[in-house]
Amino acid sequence: xxxxxxxTVGYTGPQVRYRTCPFTGRRxxxxxxxxxxxxxxxxxVFLAVGGFFGLMVALTRWPAVQLxxxxxxxxxxxxxxxxxxxxxxxxxxxxxxxxxxxxxxxSRLATPRFAWLAFVxxxxxxxxxxxxxxxGDSTVMFTSYPPMMAEHWFYLSLIxxxxxxxxxxxxxxxxxxxxxxxxxxxxxxxxVTFGAITAAIIAVFTLAAGAxxxxxxxxxxxxxxxxxxTLMYKLVWWGMGHSSQQINVAAHISIWYAIAAMVVGxxxxxxxxxxxxxxxxxxxxxxxxxHHMLAEPGMSSSWKIINxxxxxxxxxxxxxxxxxxxxxxxxxxxxxxxxTRGMFEWLTKAPWGNPAFSGMFMSLVMFGFIGGITGVILxxxxxxxxxxxxxxxxxxxxGTVVAGTTLAFMAMTYxxxxxxxxxxxxxxxxxxxxxxxxxxxxxGISLFMMGAGTLGVPRRHWDISLTDAAIxxxxxxxxxxxxxxxxxxxxxxxxxxxxxxxxxxxxxLAGPKLDGPGAKLxxxxxxxxxxxxxxxxxxxxxxxxxxxMLVSIFFFTFVLYYFVNWKYLSDLWLFN
Amino acid sequence: xxxxPPSNRLWWKEPIHGIELAWIIIAFLWGVFMFFFMIAWxxxxxxxxxxxxxxxxxxxxxxxxxxxxxxxxxxxxxGAPMDIAGTLLVxxxxxxxxxxxxxxxxxxxxxxLKKDQSYRFHLSSADWQHGFSLQPVNINIxxxxxxxxxxxxxxxxxxxxxxxxxxxxxxxxxTMTGIIRxxx
Ligand code: HEM
Ligand SMILES: [Cu+2]
Ligand SMILES: [Cu+2]
Numbered sequence: 063x064x065x066x067x068x069x070t071v072g073y074t075g076p077q078v079r080y081r082t083c084p085f086t087g088r089r090x091x092x093x094x095x096x097x098x099x100x101x102x103x104x105x106x107v108f109l110a111v112g113g114f115f116g117l118m119v120a121l122t123r124w125p126a127v128q129l130x131x132x133x134x135x136x137x138x139x140x141x142x143x144x145x146x147x148x149x150x151x152x153x154x155x156x157x158x159x160x161x162x163x164x165x166x167x168x169s170r171l172a173t174p175r176f177a178w179l180a181f182v183x184x185x186x187x188x189x190x191x192x193x194x195x196x197x198g199d200s201t202v203m204f205t206s207y208p209p210m211m212a213e214h215w216f217y218l219s220l221i222x223x224x225x226x227x228x229x230x231x232x233x234x235x236x237x238x239x240x241x242x243x244x245x246x247x248x249x250x251x252x253x254v255t256f257g258a259i260t261a262a263i264i265a266v267f268t269l270a271a272g273a274x275x276x277x278x279x280x281x282x283x284x285x286x287x288x289x290x291x292t293l294m295y296k297l298v299w300w301g302m303g304h305s306s307q308q309i310n311v312a313a314h315i316s317i318w319y320a321i322a323a324m325v326v327g328x329x330x331x332x333x334x335x336x337x338x339x340x341x342x343x344x345x346x347x348x349x350x351x352x353h354h355m356l357a358e359p360g361m362s363s364s365w366k367i368i369n370x371x372x373x374x375x376x377x378x379x380x381x382x383x384x385x386x387x388x389x390x391x392x393x394x395x396x397x398x399x400x401x402t403r404g405m406f407e408w409l410t411k412a413p414w415g416n417p418a419f420s421g422m423f424m425s426l427v428m429f430g431f432i433g434g435i436t437g438v439i440l441x442x443x444x445x446x447x448x449x450x451x452x453x454x455x456x457x458x459x460x461g462t463v464v465a466g467t468t469l470a471f472m473a474m475t476y477x478x479x480x481x482x483x484x485x486x487x488x489x490x491x492x493x494x495x496x497x498x499x500x501x502x503x504x505x506g507i508s509l510f511m512m513g514a515g516t517l518g519v520p521r522r523h524w525d526i527s528l529t530d531a532a533i534x535x536x537x538x539x540x541x542x543x544x545x546x547x548x549x550x551x552x553x554x555x556x557x558x559x560x561x562x563x564x565x566x567x568x569x570x571l572a573g574p575k576l577d578g579p580g581a582k583l584x585x586x587x588x589x590x591x592x593x594x595x596x597x598x599x600x601x602x603x604x605x606x607x608x609x610x611m612l613v614s615i616f617f618f619t620f621v622l623y624y625f626v627n628w629k630y631l632s633d634l635w636l637f638n
Numbered sequence: 639x640x641x642x643p644p645s646n647r648l649w650w651k652e653p654i655h656g657i658e659l660a661w662i663i664i665a666f667l668w669g670v671f672m673f674f675f676m677i678a679w680x681x682x683x684x685x686x687x688x689x690x691x692x693x694x695x696x697x698x699x700x701x702x703x704x705x706x707x708x709x710x711x712x713x714x715x716x717g718a719p720m721d722i723a724g725t726l727l728v729x730x731x732x733x734x735x736x737x738x739x740x741x742x743x744x745x746x747x748x749x750x751l752k753k754d755q756s757y758r759f760h761l762s763s764a765d766w767q768h769g770f771s772l773q774p775v776n777i778n779i780x781x782x783x784x785x786x787x788x789x790x791x792x793x794x795x796x797x798x799x800x801x802x803x804x805x806x807x808x809x810x811x812x813t814m815t816g817i818i819r820x821x822x
Contacts, residue, residue: 133809166641203806209783210766210808249643292767292782319640330640333649335658358780359691359761359787367676375669382665386658391640443676447687450778451769451804518773520804524812528802531815532744533723535773535800606657613661617668624672628679635775636684636756636792 078170083481084576085587086324089246090482093174094164094237098157098482100181101230102475103570105153108188109468110563112145117556120507123453124549125527125542132524133201139522141195143204147463148223149188152306154471155261155313156180156230161478162258162316163237169246172236180229187223194219203522205299208279208290217280221273228269231262253330253337254323257316260340261309268309271301293360300351310463311381312343314425314470318388321422321473325413327588328395331604336387342380353441357450363443370441378438385430385616390609392423397605405607416585417487421473421497428501429466432508435620436461445627448634453523454515461508464555469501472562479566480583485573490584493565500558506551514544516630687779688789696783699762703737706730707747722748722817735760736791738801738816740768740781742808745801745816753820756792768814769805778804793820 079092115138121129122138130138164171171177193215194200200212238259241247251259275298281287319336322328330336352369355361396408413419436458439445449455476493480486487493519526519541526537526545576583646652654662680686712720712727720727726747730736732755739746741764751757761770763783770779775795781787793799801816 132812136806136809136811201809207767207805210806247643249647250649252642253640253644291784293785323640328640331658332652332654333644333646334652335654335662336640357687357778359782359785360689362689363680363686367673370676375672379662379665379669383658383662386661390657438672442672444679444683444685444687447685447778448776450780451771452776452778516776518771518776518802520769520771520802522806522811523802523804526812528812528815530813532813533725533748533800533815533817535802535815535817538774604655610657617664621668628675631685632683634685634777635772635794637777637789638684638686638688 080170084581085481085583088165089168090165091170093177094160094169094171095482097171097174097177097181098160098165098478101153101157101160102478102482104181104185104188105150105157105471106475106563106566108145108149108153109559111192112142112150113556113559113563115139115142115145117552118142120549120552120556122524124546124552126546127549128525133198135524136203136522137195137198137201140201140203141192144191144195144220145188146468147204148220149184149191151310151463151467151471152223152227153184153188155265155309156184156227157478158313158317158471158474159231159234159258159262160237161482162255162320163234163241165482166252166255166320167238167241167247169237169241169244172233172240176229176236177233180226180233183226183229184223185226187219187221187226190215190219190222205303206279207299208282208292208295211283214280214283217276217283221276221280224269224272224276228266231265231269234258234262250333253333254316254320256337257312257319257340260343261312261316263344264305264309264312268302268305271298271305275299275302293355293358296358297351297355300354304351304354307459307462308343308377310467312340314429314467315340315381315384315388317470317474318384318422318426319391321418321470321477322388322392322395324477324587325416325419325422326392326395326399328391331387331390331394335383339380339383339387342376346376346380353446356441356443356446366443370443375438378434381430381434382613385426385434386609386613388426389612390606393606393609394604405611409608413585415494416476417493417497418473418476418585420494421469421476421501424497424501424505425466425470425473428461428469428505428508430616431619432505433458433462433466435623436512438620439624439627442627445631448627448631449515451521452515453511453519453521456521457508457511457513457515460504460511465501465504465508469497469504472500473497475562475566476585477587479569479573480576480585483570483573484576485569486576486581487565487584488569488573489565492561493585496558496561496565498558499561500555503551503553503555503558507548507555510544510548510551514541514548517541517544519545688787690788692786692788693784694762694786696762696764699760699786700739700741700764702760703739703746706735706737711747712750722819725817727819730757733757738770739764740770740803740814741765743803743810743814745770745803745814748817748819750819750821751793753793753796753822756790759789759791761787761789766807767805768803768807771802771804772818773800773802775799780805793818796820796822 200216202212401408401411728747729750736757737760768781799818803814
């Protein structure tokens with residue numbers, strides 16, 4: 063089982079080597095494996111750096127602690143945004159793209175040299191950006207709104223990083239072509255690969271928008287262009303900044319499906335519905351940057367309404383569909399696995415001790431309830447004015463990109479380490495605990511920042527007591543309480559994050575080796591790994607009472623919270 | 639399995655299950671409702687952010703604000719201009735134009751308005767982007783240099799209201815405040 067075959071199928075170049083994974087029976091090619099390793103390791107390193115910055119920021123925003131001095135606070139906040147949102151997430155996504163193409167399709171990776179070039183460019187960009195930020199003359203936040211100007215290195219570093227990432231995306235497309243050509247799979251691509259394809263297509267749009275805005279801004283910082291229009295900058299910048307969140311969503315939803323398949327043997331309820339939902343992300347996201355422009359001067363109301371609802375909220379609908387089909391697939395699989403009692407035995411008897419599963423399920427719930435619902439509220443034309451640029455906004459996106467994407471990526475790492483690094487997870491007891499620590503912490507920071515935001519606390523702000531301001535203003539005592547609780551939740555999240563980094567690094571370096579015969583996984587995959595539980599995708603009927611209950615609770619919460627916010631809005635001073 | 643090719647090669651011909659179909663319809667109708675509710679609020683609601691905007695030269699705007707402040711500054715019994723914590727106090731006429739300037743690092747000038755009277759606000763910045771955040775009312779509007787944003791605002795409460803800045807504007811960002819006093 064564990065023998066290494068030399069270039070068995072199709073292409074027979076000298077360096078192409080495959081092995082067969084003893085746990086999943088999949089063919090894994092050597093250079094794909096190495097590149098997944100390299101990108102995943104880089105991702106974890108930048109998560110460690112950025113997460114540390116995040117803790118510093120949160121402790122500074124805890125009024126009773128106020129850890130850092132003001133200059134350092136703004137500097138570290140700039141570094142936090144760049145390291146976690148860009149470097150951690152995008153390195154990991156490149157690893158996911160290679161996994162979803164080469165590993166899942168059993169193919170070789172196209173043009174490994176270009177993949178290495180991509181990796182080197184991304185590393186160079188990320189290191190350069192950190193250097194520019196830490197040097198101190200690029201404290202402009204990762205959004206770098208003009209006319210505030212960073213040092214030119216800062217813009218250049220982001221451009222270099224983006225070019226690297228774009229090359230990585232094209233290697234992914236190339237790999238799809240290779241797999242098709244060499245017939246490494248039969249029929250249509252698997253759902254997970256399909257989701258990755260949507261993520262990659264969106265990535266191309268996104269990186270193009272990034273280039274359109276960052277290149278002139280870079281030239282401006284070098285003095286070749288005299289000014290950058292502030293509104294136009296925001297519009298195009300968020301064409302990158304927001305659309306890239308749609309990459310995250312497509313990527314982490316693919317991961318939900320992948321983990322559900324590998325851990326409990328779940329199979330999509332219907333391929334058609336799930337694929338259609340992924341497709342909607344591509345079709346309805348182009349002007350997603352609009353919901354960053356709701357409180358700006360100069361955009362018309364009809365422009366705002368049409369673009370924020372992506373025409374009738376079809377992208378929201380897509381997420382709601384996955385919100386049903388992912389737990390639905392799990393419920394159906396678990397019922398097949400024999401957990402049929404009552405409404406929720408499938409859930410209570412789920413493998414909660416497996417960090418891949420627990421992380422994935424918490425990611426699903428928190429992305430929907432915390433990140434998703436609040437995102438729709440923030441993106442509603444009139445409601446935006448209630449919390450634009452308050453700390454409610456970071457609260458919302460820590461629900462999407464931390465409790466949602468980051469937690470899902472962490473969960474996936476518990477599968478990638480044994481399968482790709484061929485090392486088992488060291489210290490399984492701690493690994494069991496890790497998703498809960500991080501998940502609860504991340505949920506906490508999201509909720510407490512949103513709480514503070516509804517009380518008016520501004521984002522990116524060093525001192526809400528406004529001690530040094532000429533005209534004093536007192537925020538409500540509740541705001542201080544919320545920021546204190548946020549600091550405590552941040553400590554929890556940071557502990558979970560640190561534990562993750564330590565566990566993964568230790569497992570990769572010193573975890574039990576899995577390439578010998580008869581090796582067993584600390585967190586086993588579903589029986590036979592690759593075998594579907596049985597047919598139900600095309601069966602005429604199945605029962606999902608638990609999932610129906612979950613989505614009903616979700617829908618009720620959504621509608622209630624939506625109208626609560628309109629009520630708040632109607633109490634404001636009148637303006638038009 | 640989501641990580642294998644669909645077992646049914648003709649997966650697109652499979653019927654959609656009732657549960658999925660019902661949820662798709664609910665999600666779609668809810669989306670349609672939310673879409674039309676935004677439009678409806680333009681007719682039934684009193685909080686719709688104005689989109690009236692003009693390009694303006696930042697220096698020109700500063701001059702306009704100073705003119706406005708000179709004209710309507712509040713004088714005490716001895717004829718000296720009054721202030722709030724050192725910021726000039728201005729009492730514009732009811733229904734008239736009101737200017738607020740964002741600059742490093744203050745909202746200027748301080749205003750005294752009458753409850754339930756509407757004013758035409760002119761918002762802009764002299765330098766960088768700022769975030770007009772009226773507290774504790776929680777009305778938050780972005781302010782750009784070079785763009786003059788005009789909105790009609792009607793205070794519905796009395797008291798002293800703070801304006802903080804919620805767009806990062808450099809090292810003094812957390813010292814940037816202003817005030818609107820609303821009287822009967
Ligand atoms: C230990 C975990 C983390 C903690 C404690 C934390 C905490 C915070 C806090 C307190 C803020 C500042 C809000 C403000 O003052 O405006 C912030 C901003 C931010 N965080 Fe995190 N965070 C964590 C992890 C992450 C991760 C994993 C991501 C992305 C994947 C992320 C993305 C961001 C972004 C994009 C910002 C906005 C930066 C800006 O306003 O320029 N954070 N975070
Ligand atoms: Cu400001
Ligand atoms: Cu500011």
